[in-house]
């Protein structure tokens with residue numbers, strides 16, 4: 001069966017595998033290597049990794065380029081795999097405006113619920129009234145309880161209420177949606193630290209992990225955003241959203257190389273099931289046409 005991820009990576013795969021095919025057909029030359037290099041860079045694999053791949057091909061007598069590059073990619077991304085969190089845990093979803101936090105929070109709640117876990121959603125975007133409604137619609141649809149407070153101004157107070165409810169109901173997994181924030185707004189960035197303190201100081205029985213949403217269609221800009229967030233707070237993992245419809249699916253490598261942030265999930269569409277746990281073997285096969 002062809003998966004959603006394989007479909008989502010069609011554009012990225014097409015350009016990468018076409019230039020490998022051209023390499024195989026026309027032999028290695030400065031010209032074919034140049035084409036491959038610019039294809040890898042425009043897929044946002046990153047300049048360093050692209051150069052390393054080109055050097056690997058240049059310096060090898062092995063003509064089975066795709067297998068060789070595949071082994072190399074597996075070696076790079078092996079360290080990306082992260083262990084499942086131990087229950088109970090809290091996932092705090094953070095990121096720039098419009099990168100897919102609310103949608104991902106709902107997808108994650110649905111994902112864990114379908115695994116049989118007791119899940120609670122917390123709507124801690126206190127800046128837009130519509131944000132609550134958006135998450136509420138999802139929570140009704142997937143039948144997961146949501147805690148919110150229409151009149152609250154401080155997201156940490158909503159988180160406190162949500163965590164208290166979770167504690168008394170023995171919720172195993174809490175997913176917290178937060179407001180979009182830009183690095184230029186220092187107060188909003190510092191607010192993140194307060195939210196995290198509320199959880200770790202008052203609800204130490206829950207392990208806390210912070211997940212950043214990164215919009216894959218933004219390419220190198222998204223790397224800059226991740227860097228700014230990292231200067232304010234630790235980030236445990238990333239979800240790369242909107243992988244469907246972009247030819248820039250190579251961003252996984254750049255994130256791994258530059259920040260060592262493991263990719264935990266991929267967003268592959270706007271529907272509730274359009275979320276895939278990241279698997280480096282499957283991802284690499286999907287961009288190299290090897291399913």
Ligand SMILES: Nc1nc2c(ncn2[C@@H]2O[C@H](COP(=O)(O)OP(=O)(O)OP(=O)(O)O)[C@@H](O)[C@H]2O)c(=O)[nH]1
Nearest residue numbers: 097098099100101102103180241242267268269270
């Ligand atoms: N195609 C596609 N669209 C997505 C994906 N994830 C989110 N979206 C869309 O991106 C838009 C923004 O998503 P939201 O979840 O509202 O983003 P947000 O980060 O919560 O936005 P703010 O709360 O305004 O900061 C919506 O139209 C979503 O349907 C994805 O994986 N693929």
Ligand SMILES: [Mg+2]
Nearest residue numbers: 101102125131
């Ligand atoms: Mg939102």
